[in-house]
Amino acid sequence: MAIPGNFLSAVTESVDPNTSGWTPLLNCTLSKGTGGRNGDGVLAVKSVASGEMRARTVSSYPVTPGTVYRVFADASGATVPERIGIRWLTAANVEVSVTWSLTTAAASASWHRIGVAGPAPVGAVRAQVVVSSSPVAGAVISYFENVYLGLPIRSTGNLLPFGTESFEIDTSGWMVETNCALTRTAPAVAWAVDNYLAGGAVLAVTASANGNMAARTVDRPVVTPGVEYVAYCYLSPPTSGSSAWIELRFYDAANTQIAAKRSPLAAPGTGYYRQRASAFAPAGAVTCGVAVGVDTATAAQVLRVETVVVGVAARTLAGSVIPFADASFEADVAGWTRPSGVAVLTRSTPWGAYATNGSYALTVTSATATASTIQSAKFALPAGVDGTSFRLQYSEQVTAGSWTVSRGVRWYDAANTDLGITGSSAAAAPTPGWWNLSRDHAVPAGATQAAVELTLTAGAVNSVIRLDAVALWQALPLTTVVAQEESASVTLTLRELPVDQLIRVYRVTPDGTRTLVRGPAGVYDGTGTIASDLLVVEDYEAPLTVPVYYVVETTDPVTLSRTIRSSDTVTIPHDDVNEVWLKDPGNPQRNTKAVVQSGGAPNWSRPIEQGVHRVAGRRNAVVLSGVRGGLEGDLKIWTRSDEERAALHWLLDSGNTLLWQAVPGMGVSDLYVTVGAITEGRIGGPATEVWRDWTLPLTEADMPVTTGVNGSAGRTWQDILSEFDTWQEVLETYATWEDLFLDRRIGG
Incomplete structure (x- = not known):
C-alpha cells in the first residue's frame, strides 16, 4: 500500500x-x-x-x-x-x-x-x-x-509540534531537567513497514552521574480543565530492570506545575515499548508537558525515546463514561478498589504480557478459594438517560485456577446515594485466552453516576484473572441513517465496529444495484482497516428521491471471517425538479445547486473513432471501429445570485470529475462528468442584474474510486499553533483558507 x-x-x-x-x-x-x-x-x-x-x-x-x-x-x-x-x-x-x-x-x-x-x-x-x-x-x-x-507525517491529535514528536530534525524541543545530557542517535530499529511515524533518529537521554535523571519537553500546549489527556512515547530503557517512566504534567498560568501523572515502564527487555500516562487536566490548568526519565540510573546509562505524543485521551469505546486510566490500566489500577474479600488488585507485568487495549491489564489474584467484590470509581452519566440501557463490556483472561463472575453496575444519584445494582447471576469465566463479555443494564430513575462492580469467586487457591478494555456506554443502535436535505446527502453512523478489521460499505438502490460508498481514502472497498469502533460516513453521492439502504461488511484479516449488517431505508428529498446538484466527490464542501434552463438539458452525442476504407470495385466501405464513447453534450443552467455564481466557479476551478444529479423522471440518470471550457453570460437587463446564463460542456466519466473525501482528518487549530509562530508564516504557506483546512501548501 x-x-x-x-x-x-x-x-x-x-x-x-x-x-x-x-x-x-x-x-x-x-x-x-x-x-x-x-x-x-x-x-x-x-x-x-x-x-x-x-x-x-x-x-x-x-x-x-x-x-x-x-x-x-x-x-x-x-x-x-x-x-x-x-x-x-x-x-x-x-x-x-x-x-x-x-x-x-x-x-x-x-x-x-x-x-x-x-x-x-x-x-x-x-x-x-x-x-x-x-x-x-x-x-x-x-x-x-x-x-x-x-511533508512530515504526524500523529493525529498530537498537541506537540513535529520537532518535539520526532527527532528527525534535532533535539531543540527537549531540555535537560535532572542529571543528564541530550543527544540524538540512530539505532537500527526494526519498525513495522507501515509505521510511518517512527523515524531513524531517537532522543538519547544519558545519565551524567549515578542517581535519578529526567528530561522534559520545551513546548507546553494549551489544555482545557476537566478534559482527560494522554501522553505516550516509545521508551528503550538501559536495562530490563531500569525504572524508566513517562510523566504527563499540567501547569497553571504562571507556568507552575500543579499536577502530574507518572506511568512506570515494566520493561521485559531493552527494546522499544510504548508507555502511556493519562490524567484529567485539573482546575487552573492552562498548559501541559511531557517528561521522561529513569530513577536510580547509573552514570552513562542511556534512555532512548521516540514518537512523543500528548493529546485528548480516547475512550475504549466511543461514548464510554469510563476514563482511559480506569479502562486500560496503563499506569496503575486507577480508581479500582476491593470493597470485600481477599483479592489483590495490581497492574499486570511485564509490559505487553497481558493486554487487549494498550500494554497492561488489571490483575486480580486471590490467595484463597473465596469471593471478592471489586469496584471501579464512580463515573458521571450523560444527562437525560433515565430508563435507557447502558452496555457494560470488558475483556477477561483466566491465567491461573478458575473463576465464577457476577457482572453488575451500581448506580448513584447526585448526592452519592446508592440506588442499587443491576447485574447478572454468577457464571464461570470462559477459558482459555481473552474473552469479550458484555451485558445491558437499565438506568434507574434519578441515576447520575455509575460504577462497575464485579463479584469474582476463585475456584482454587492463588487463582489469577486479568481484566482490560472496560467500557460502559449508552446502548444505541449499531447502525443509523439520516437524510440531510440541505446538503443532499445521507449520514450513516456505524457503532461498535471491530477495530483493525477490513471494511466494505455498499449503497443499495431498489433495483438491487450495489455501489461502493466513498470515505477519506477512497471507496470503502474492503482494503482499508477500521481505526475506531465508531464510524460516521457522509454519503454525498446517494441519488435524489430514491430510497436506498446500506450494507456493511467487516472482515477479519487473519481468519477472513465476515460480519454483515444492514441499515434502514432512507430517502433524500428534493422538491424543485428544475434544480440539479453539481458535486465534487472529493470535496463536498464545494457542492452546489443550479437551475436548469428551459430546454437546457443536453442533447447527447456519443463519438466513436472509425477508419473508413473504400475498396476499388466494392460498393460498401470497410469500416474499422473502436469502442463508442460515453455521452457528450452541453448543460445550460442559471445562477441566481452572486453567491451562487461564486460557488459554481469554486466548484469548477479544480477541473475534477463531478457528479451531476437530477431527480428521477427528468430523462437523465446520475452522471459523473468532466466539464470543458465554460461560458458565463449575462441575461440582459441592467448591469446590476445578478442572474447568469451558463453553458457547461459535459463529457461522461467513470466514477473516481480512489478519490477520498477531503476534510480535516483530525486537523485542528492546535496543529497550526504547534507548527507556526506567526500568522505571517501561515499566510506565506497557504494560498487560501481551504488550503489551510486541508494542509495543501504553496508549492507542496
Missing part, C-alpha cells in the same frame, strides 16, 4: 516492478533485489570501489523554501551502516545542499528505519532523495525500500 502523502511514485517508493525511479549518483551500480516488505522488490546499491556510494531518485520534486520536508526509508546491510538525505536543487537542477540523516549506529541485515527532516533552504525549488553508505571495498551491497519524501 502506498505511503500516504508520498511525493514519490509507487514504483520509486517500493522498487516494484523495477528500479526505474532510481539512478547512481556516486561509486555504485543499481539492481533490483528481492525480500522487501513494501512489495518484494528492493533497491540493491553495489559499490564500485571503496569509499562512499550514493544513489538518488531520477525525478526531483517541487519544494518551498522554509517548509520542513521529511524523508525516510527502510534499509538493510550486514556490512556497512547507511544514511539518507534530502538533496536540494535550484530551478537549473544545481545542488544547493544535502540535509543528511545520522548514520545508523551499526550495520544490520534486518530491515531498519533511516530518516531525516529539515527545512528547504533558500534557493531550493526541487528536491531528490539520496541514499548512501561507505563500504571499505568494492562489490558491497546496501539494500533500500519503502522510501518516502513529503
Whole structure:
C-alpha cells in the first residue's frame, strides 16, 4: 500500500516492478533485489570501489523554501551502516545542499528505519532523495525500500509540534531537567513497514552521574480543565530492570506545575515499548508537558525515546463514561478498589504480557478459594438517560485456577446515594485466552453516576484473572441513517465496529444495484482497516428521491471471517425538479445547486473513432471501429445570485470529475462528468442584474474510486499553533483558507 502523502511514485517508493525511479549518483551500480516488505522488490546499491556510494531518485520534486520536508526509508546491510538525505536543487537542477540523516549506529541485515527532516533552504525549488553508505571495498551491497519524501507525517491529535514528536530534525524541543545530557542517535530499529511515524533518529537521554535523571519537553500546549489527556512515547530503557517512566504534567498560568501523572515502564527487555500516562487536566490548568526519565540510573546509562505524543485521551469505546486510566490500566489500577474479600488488585507485568487495549491489564489474584467484590470509581452519566440501557463490556483472561463472575453496575444519584445494582447471576469465566463479555443494564430513575462492580469467586487457591478494555456506554443502535436535505446527502453512523478489521460499505438502490460508498481514502472497498469502533460516513453521492439502504461488511484479516449488517431505508428529498446538484466527490464542501434552463438539458452525442476504407470495385466501405464513447453534450443552467455564481466557479476551478444529479423522471440518470471550457453570460437587463446564463460542456466519466473525501482528518487549530509562530508564516504557506483546512501548501 502506498505511503500516504508520498511525493514519490509507487514504483520509486517500493522498487516494484523495477528500479526505474532510481539512478547512481556516486561509486555504485543499481539492481533490483528481492525480500522487501513494501512489495518484494528492493533497491540493491553495489559499490564500485571503496569509499562512499550514493544513489538518488531520477525525478526531483517541487519544494518551498522554509517548509520542513521529511524523508525516510527502510534499509538493510550486514556490512556497512547507511544514511539518507534530502538533496536540494535550484530551478537549473544545481545542488544547493544535502540535509543528511545520522548514520545508523551499526550495520544490520534486518530491515531498519533511516530518516531525516529539515527545512528547504533558500534557493531550493526541487528536491531528490539520496541514499548512501561507505563500504571499505568494492562489490558491497546496501539494500533500500519503502522510501518516502513529503511533508512530515504526524500523529493525529498530537498537541506537540513535529520537532518535539520526532527527532528527525534535532533535539531543540527537549531540555535537560535532572542529571543528564541530550543527544540524538540512530539505532537500527526494526519498525513495522507501515509505521510511518517512527523515524531513524531517537532522543538519547544519558545519565551524567549515578542517581535519578529526567528530561522534559520545551513546548507546553494549551489544555482545557476537566478534559482527560494522554501522553505516550516509545521508551528503550538501559536495562530490563531500569525504572524508566513517562510523566504527563499540567501547569497553571504562571507556568507552575500543579499536577502530574507518572506511568512506570515494566520493561521485559531493552527494546522499544510504548508507555502511556493519562490524567484529567485539573482546575487552573492552562498548559501541559511531557517528561521522561529513569530513577536510580547509573552514570552513562542511556534512555532512548521516540514518537512523543500528548493529546485528548480516547475512550475504549466511543461514548464510554469510563476514563482511559480506569479502562486500560496503563499506569496503575486507577480508581479500582476491593470493597470485600481477599483479592489483590495490581497492574499486570511485564509490559505487553497481558493486554487487549494498550500494554497492561488489571490483575486480580486471590490467595484463597473465596469471593471478592471489586469496584471501579464512580463515573458521571450523560444527562437525560433515565430508563435507557447502558452496555457494560470488558475483556477477561483466566491465567491461573478458575473463576465464577457476577457482572453488575451500581448506580448513584447526585448526592452519592446508592440506588442499587443491576447485574447478572454468577457464571464461570470462559477459558482459555481473552474473552469479550458484555451485558445491558437499565438506568434507574434519578441515576447520575455509575460504577462497575464485579463479584469474582476463585475456584482454587492463588487463582489469577486479568481484566482490560472496560467500557460502559449508552446502548444505541449499531447502525443509523439520516437524510440531510440541505446538503443532499445521507449520514450513516456505524457503532461498535471491530477495530483493525477490513471494511466494505455498499449503497443499495431498489433495483438491487450495489455501489461502493466513498470515505477519506477512497471507496470503502474492503482494503482499508477500521481505526475506531465508531464510524460516521457522509454519503454525498446517494441519488435524489430514491430510497436506498446500506450494507456493511467487516472482515477479519487473519481468519477472513465476515460480519454483515444492514441499515434502514432512507430517502433524500428534493422538491424543485428544475434544480440539479453539481458535486465534487472529493470535496463536498464545494457542492452546489443550479437551475436548469428551459430546454437546457443536453442533447447527447456519443463519438466513436472509425477508419473508413473504400475498396476499388466494392460498393460498401470497410469500416474499422473502436469502442463508442460515453455521452457528450452541453448543460445550460442559471445562477441566481452572486453567491451562487461564486460557488459554481469554486466548484469548477479544480477541473475534477463531478457528479451531476437530477431527480428521477427528468430523462437523465446520475452522471459523473468532466466539464470543458465554460461560458458565463449575462441575461440582459441592467448591469446590476445578478442572474447568469451558463453553458457547461459535459463529457461522461467513470466514477473516481480512489478519490477520498477531503476534510480535516483530525486537523485542528492546535496543529497550526504547534507548527507556526506567526500568522505571517501561515499566510506565506497557504494560498487560501481551504488550503489551510486541508494542509495543501504553496508549492507542496
